[in-house]
Amino acid sequence: MSVRDDFTDRIPGGDAGLIVLVLLATYLAYVLAGFVLGYTLRGQLNSIATLTFYIGVFAMLSLALNLHWGYTGLFNIGIVGFMAVGVYVTAIVTKPTYVAGGAAQVGGLGLPLWVGILAGMLAAALLGLVVALPALRLRADYLAIVTIAMSEIVRFSFLSGELQQFQLFGNRVGFGGGSGLILDFAPPLEALLRGVGLWDAYLGFVDAFQVVVPRNPKPVVDGLIYGLLLLGFVAAFYWLLKRTGESPFGRVLKAIREDEDVANALGKNTDRFKIKSFMLGCALMGLAGILWLVPQGAVTPNFFRPRVTFFVWIALIIGGAGSNTGSVLGGAVFAAVLYQGPRYFQNLVTAVFPNFDSPSGFGQAISPLISQFDPVPFLLYTVDSIRQLQLVVMGLVLIWLMHNRPEGMLGYRKETASVIPLSRPKSMTADGGDDDSVRTDGGVDAAAEGGETDE
Amino acid sequence: MSDAADQPVEDVANKVDEGALGAFASGVDTSVDYPLQVEGLEKSFGGITAVDGATFEVESGTLTGLIGPNGAGKSTTFNLITGMLKPDAGTVTFNGEDITGEEPHQIANRGMVRTFQIARELSEMTVLENMMLAPKHQRGEALWRSVMPGVRDDVREQEEELLERVWEVLDFFDIAHIAEEYAGNLSGGQRKLLEMARALLTDPDMLLLDEPFAGVNPTLEKKLLEHVHELREQGYTFLLVEHDMDLIMNNCEHVIVLHQGSVLTEGTPDEIRSNEEVIEAYLGGNV
Numbered sequence: 001m002s003v004r005d006d007f008t009d010r011i012p013g014g015d016a017g018l019i020v021l022v023l024l025a026t027y028l029a030y031v032l033a034g035f036v037l038g039y040t041l042r043g044q045l046n047s048i049a050t051l052t053f054y055i056g057v058f059a060m061l062s063l064a065l066n067l068h069w070g071y072t073g074l075f076n077i078g079i080v081g082f083m084a085v086g087v088y089v090t091a092i093v094t095k096p097t098y099v100a101g102g103a104a105q106v107g108g109l110g111l112p113l114w115v116g117i118l119a120g121m122l123a124a125a126l127l128g129l130v131v132a133l134p135a136l137r138l139r140a141d142y143l144a145i146v147t148i149a150m151s152e153i154v155r156f157s158f159l160s161g162e163l164q165q166f167q168l169f170g171n172r173v174g175f176g177g178g179s180g181l182i183l184d185f186a187p188p189l190e191a192l193l194r195g196v197g198l199w200d201a202y203l204g205f206v207d208a209f210q211v212v213v214p215r216n217p218k219p220v221v222d223g224l225i226y227g228l229l230l231l232g233f234v235a236a237f238y239w240l241l242k243r244t245g246e247s248p249f250g251r252v253l254k255a256i257r258e259d260e261d262v263a264n265a266l267g268k269n270t271d272r273f274k275i276k277s278f279m280l281g282c283a284l285m286g287l288a289g290i291l292w293l294v295p296q297g298a299v300t301p302n303f304f305r306p307r308v309t310f311f312v313w314i315a316l317i318i319g320g321a322g323s324n325t326g327s328v329l330g331g332a333v334f335a336a337v338l339y340q341g342p343r344y345f346q347n348l349v350t351a352v353f354p355n356f357d358s359p360s361g362f363g364q365a366i367s368p369l370i371s372q373f374d375p376v377p378f379l380l381y382t383v384d385s386i387r388q389l390q391l392v393v394m395g396l397v398l399i400w401l402m403h404n405r406p407e408g409m410l411g412y413r414k415e416t417a418s419v420i421p422l423s424r425p426k427s428m429t430a431d432g433g434d435d436d437s438v439r440t441d442g443g444v445d446a447a448a449e450g451g452e453t454d455e
Numbered sequence: 456m457s458d459a460a461d462q463p464v465e466d467v468a469n470k471v472d473e474g475a476l477g478a479f480a481s482g483v484d485t486s487v488d489y490p491l492q493v494e495g496l497e498k499s500f501g502g503i504t505a506v507d508g509a510t511f512e513v514e515s516g517t518l519t520g521l522i523g524p525n526g527a528g529k530s531t532t533f534n535l536i537t538g539m540l541k542p543d544a545g546t547v548t549f550n551g552e553d554i555t556g557e558e559p560h561q562i563a564n565r566g567m568v569r570t571f572q573i574a575r576e577l578s579e580m581t582v583l584e585n586m587m588l589a590p591k592h593q594r595g596e597a598l599w600r601s602v603m604p605g606v607r608d609d610v611r612e613q614e615e616e617l618l619e620r621v622w623e624v625l626d627f628f629d630i631a632h633i634a635e636e637y638a639g640n641l642s643g644g645q646r647k648l649l650e651m652a653r654a655l656l657t658d659p660d661m662l663l664l665d666e667p668f669a670g671v672n673p674t675l676e677k678k679l680l681e682h683v684h685e686l687r688e689q690g691y692t693f694l695l696v697e698h699d700m701d702l703i704m705n706n707c708e709h710v711i712v713l714h715q716g717s718v719l720t721e722g723t724p725d726e727i728r729s730n731e732e733v734i735e736a737y738l739g740g741n742v
Binding site: 105134240242243247248249250251255257258261262263264265266267268269270273274280296307416417418419420422423425427428 | 515531539540558559560563564568569571575577578579580581583587588589591593594595596597598602607614618619621622623631634635653654655700718734
């Protein structure tokens with residue numbers, strides 16, 4: 001493990017360099033896989049766009065979770081509930097008003113998307129407040145129980161027939177029950193470009209792109225540009241959370257994580273700090289949910305199963321809780337290797353062995369292995385079931401990490417919680433104390449210790 | 456020393472009673488000399504009564520010791536005074552105001568701050584971060600001020616002021632050489648110093664020290680005591696829980712003896728030393 005520590009230290013450009021390096025390596029691997037698969041340029045670009053999309057959403061979500069868990073020590077396992085509320089509230093606010101005979105069963109308020117996004121984030125934050133008020137007063141584990149229960153309550157509420165449609169401000173709106181909602185409004189990218197008056201310029205750019213991708217290049221360009229937009233959001237999240245962490249506010253959060261009683265005894269109203277931190281993180285989770293699902297054009301409640309929450313946790317644990325860089329890196333690695341990776345691996349195997357004919361059942365897969373020591377059918381069966389095995393792989397990775405590297409890829413990165421560097425101000429003399437005073441116990445030893453323990 | 460210290464316990468209790476129940480003005484009158492007044496404090500856990508009607512006051516600018524055998528209720532009394540526990544009955548008055556049942560952070564903001572029996576450093580924060588945490592009224596503790604461009608410069612300015620004070624206090628306690636160290640890497644004694652330094656940065660009127668010398672070597676103990684005396688001369692008031700009788704007797708002006716949850720007696724060290732009841736409590740059959 002020390003080898004890996006050295007490795008991360010040697011990368012030029014520090015944390016930013018590390019992120020860029022990991023992203024480049026990931027893209028390179030995907031492009032190489034695409035060549036093996038015989039993808040056209042269009043296919044390559046599409047696969048890059050999809051990859052970027054998932055890197056973006058998981059990086060955003062794990063940054064938000066890092067605020068809860070890494071900074072404040074709040075054990076939130078209801079992430080997906082806050083995403084769901086964000087998405088559904090955005091949908092209701094933004095969907096066009098109901099017209100009888102239209103495709104959509106229910107309408108919305110017909111307001112602009114940015115209003116919808118703000119409303120969605122606000123709703124997620126308020127749900128965070130409602131959850132936090134009773135739970136934060138209890139011990140940390142109770143927050144976990146309350147949040148996961150909440151996320152299921154949210155999902156079942158959206159599934160329920162009662163709330164399928166109702167009247168809001170005289171409009172027929174609703175959550176659509178099990179069949180979900182059609183998001184029949186301009187996706188975020190189009191809304192943004194129209195908002196800043198660049199939509200026509202963008203369409204012109206898409207036309208010009210026909211040189212690279214003939215025939216209908218719009219979906220490809222949309223995907224790529226939206227991926228870039230998401231990376232922009234990741235950068236914004238990073239900026240916001242870095243500033244939050246490196247401030248007196250972040251210092252109190254860190255103190256709460258370490259020992260809440262101490263922070264309280266020093267005069268900090270810890271409940272208020274925890275609630276603020278929780279609400280901010282929930283709003284960001286809501287935003288990440290909106291950016292993930294609104295472009296899909298439709299949303300159903302069953303997307304919001306707890307597994308998504310655990311995906312985000314895995315991403316954060318891979319990267320290393322407590323570090324923003326680690327969160328981004330964890331999100332990227334999770335998206336590329338564990339989320340999208342198995343599917344690619346399957347495609348790759350299918351491409352390399354085009355004639356492979358996988359057994360249709362477990363019995364047929366296992367019997368040649370036992371009777372003739374022929375492992376091929378079993379391996380083919382495994383590859384064929386890789387989507388189902390994905391969760392097993394994630395579980396194994398998690399167990400391995402907990403045993404071997406519980407602090408994540410980046411280890412404990414301790415970013416100083418302060419607006420300014422805390423070294424002795426230049427205006428002060430190097431040693432203000434009386435020089436010949438007796439050192440405290442083992443001052444010399446402590447200095448020597450310091451050298452060793454400094455990581 | 457005021458006369459109150461020489462009065463029997465009952466009289467002191469009566470005096471507090473008058474202060475608390477009488478006109479507010481008379482309460483303020485006594486509060487000038489006695490920032491902390493504890494009256495009839497009770498707390499039981501299940502069937503065990505840990506604090507049973509403890510009544511005492513602490514004179515301003517003194518180093519007052521709170522002693523008693525194991526299980527006398529010293530730490531519980533501390534927790535009740537500082538809001539970590541809520542009393543079943545009784546009142547705590549600080550600077551003339553009733554603070555019974557307030558949250559620890561409210562009490563700390565009123566100017567009474569405590570340290571813990573087992574030093575509770577924030578181990579994954581550096582000594583500097585630990586220290587920077589403590590000062591009150593930090594503008595950057597409002598989230599929006601810390602994040603908003605422009606306003607953050609204001610926060611930066613305050614941080615620079617705080618940092619100078621932090622380094623001054625580090626120098627005062629002779630722990631500047633471990634400033635960059637993570638608090639979790641400090642020795643037990645250094646943690647005690649850090650805790651006291653950190654408490655001091657909240658700008659308190661009064662410090663409650665819960666066994667600050669437990670597990671501290673004699674050299675450091677001497678050092679810590681020097682600091683305490685120096686601070687007391689600057690006008691800080693101290694209430695000290697301690698096991699070591701000699702230490703209390705040699706350093707405190709006033710000693711309160713707790714036994715089975717209530718005040719057995721109080722007085723000057725000499726009075727306590729010759730008090731039969733105290734000797735009985737420490738050496739007698741109940742221990």
